[in-house]
Amino acid sequence: MKRNLLTLVIGAVLIVIFALLLFVFQVRLSEVAVVTTFGKAVRNISEPGAYFKWPWPIQKVYRYDQRVQNFEDKFSECYTTNNVTLLANVYFGWKISDAGTFNQKFPGDPETVSMPVVQGQLESIVRSAKTGVIGNHPLSDLVNANPQDLKFDAIEHEIEQLVQSQLSGKNYGIKLEFLGFKKIGLPESVTQTVFARMTAERQVKISALENDGVKQAAFIKSAADRQAADTISLATAAAMRINGEGVAAAAKTLPIFEQNPELAMFLLSIDALQQSLNQRSTLILDERTPPFNLFQTLPKNAAAK
Numbered sequence: 001m002k003r004n005l006l007t008l009v010i011g012a013v014l015i016v017i018f019a020l021l022l023f024v025f026q027v028r029l030s031e032v033a034v035v036t037t038f039g040k041a042v043r044n045i046s047e048p049g050a051y052f053k054w055p056w057p058i059q060k061v062y063r064y065d066q067r068v069q070n071f072e073d074k075f076s077e078c079y080t081t082n083n084v085t086l087l088a089n090v091y092f093g094w095k096i097s098d099a100g101t102f103n104q105k106f107p108g109d110p111e112t113v114s115m116p117v118v119q120g121q122l123e124s125i126v127r128s129a130k131t132g133v134i135g136n137h138p139l140s141d142l143v144n145a146n147p148q149d150l151k152f153d154a155i156e157h158e159i160e161q162l163v164q165s166q167l168s169g170k171n172y173g174i175k176l177e178f179l180g181f182k183k184i185g186l187p188e189s190v191t192q193t194v195f196a197r198m199t200a201e202r203q204v205k206i207s208a209l210e211n212d213g214v215k216q217a218a219f220i221k222s223a224a225d226r227q228a229a230d231t232i233s234l235a236t237a238a239a240m241r242i243n244g245e246g247v248a249a250a251a252k253t254l255p256i257f258e259q260n261p262e263l264a265m266f267l268l269s270i271d272a273l274q275q276s277l278n279q280r281s282t283l284i285l286d287e288r289t290p291p292f293n294l295f296q297t298l299p300k301n302a303a304a305k
Contacts (some may be wrong), residue, residue, distance in 0.1 A: 022055040032066045032096060034103040035059055041100040062103055064110050068093040068177050071119060073126050075183060078134040085187050086142065090130055090159065092179040094122065101173030121172070126179070129162040142184060145198060156180050 027033045027048050035043040035051075037059050045051060046066070053059045072091040080086055096102050106114040133155055134142070141151040160179040167174050 023052055024050055025053055025061045026050050027063065030065060030067050031063045032099040033064070034062045034099045036062065036103070041103050044098070044100045046099070062099075062110060064096050064099055064102065064114075066096055066099075068095045071122060072182055073123050073130070075185075076127060076131075077187070078131045080134060080139045080142070081136055082138045084139045086134060086139065087183075087185040087187060088130065088134065088142075089182050090126060090156075090179055091182045092122075092126060092160075092163070093177040094174050095177055096173060097175035098173035101171055103173075105170075105172050118172075118174070122174075125166050126159070126163055129159050129166065133158045133162060140201075143186070143198075145202065152181060 025033075027045050027050075029048040031048070033045040033051075034041050035045070035053055037054075038057075039060075042059075053061055070091065070093050073089050075087055075089040078086050078088055102114075106117055108114050108117075136158075137151065137155060140149060141155065144150050156179060160176060163179065164176045167176060
């Protein structure tokens with residue numbers, strides 16, 4: 001009896017498990033799911049949890065990874081607006097934004113059918129957008145000795161916007177999360193030509209800077225010469241004015257000195273001695289040389305002092 005009861009319990013448990021497998025499915029936190037009824041999408045599920053469904057072939061559940069998928073296109077040739085061959089590839093990340101639309105656009109098993117087709121479609125769209133955008137820019141926007149002249153961010157943004165507009169236009173149910181250049185290069189056949197062109201552009205800028213320096217030097221020298229001439233002119237005028245004042249003063253005192261020449265010579269000698277002895281100093285002199293000959297006329301007691 002007990003044995004039959006145990007068998008019944010085990011059978012009931014198995015039936016419940018089998019029923020759960022048939023009628024219940026689980027959606028994980030990293031997944032989105034689409035439920036189809038006879039091949040037509042009827043329900044999109046984006047929240048994790050357990051959900052009811054009718055067993056196959058009535059309904060079928062397609063689970064998709066809703067995390068960002070990373071991918072990159074091939075390192076391929078592009079042509080710039082000045083007709084230079086450039087090698088470039090970009091990386092990008094995408095995720096499913098509408099599971100129902102995605103399922104209708106890419107039917108089949110998500111792992112073996114849908115995802116390889118999606119990657120191929122995305123690679124084609126990204127490669128086309130990359131080629132078109134780079135074709136609207138000169139090489140100097142991507143390869144330049146001056147970092148300030150590079151326009152990587154603007155070009156990446158243009159490619160990203162173009163890719164997203166095509167994805168939206170074709171209604172893939174996909175959203176582009178990010179895009180950027182991974183690698184840029186030049187074919188060996190054009191490397192020397194590009195370097196020669198860059199060298200020529202640098203040389204033009206160097207010549208322009210040198211010419212500007214010569215102009216500034218000439219301007220500075222001209223200004224200095226002009227300032228020096230003005231200073232010399234002012235100094236000459238001042239010297240002539242002082243000389244004139246001296247001549248005028250001498251003209252006033254000359255008649256007085258002419259009335260008593262000896263007094264005039266005596267006063268000039270005294271002034272010369274005062275100028276010579278206004279600081280503490282030791283003099284070695286010849287008493288016969290004016291104005292030191294005045295010491296010969298001093299009394300002996302005063303001379304000794």
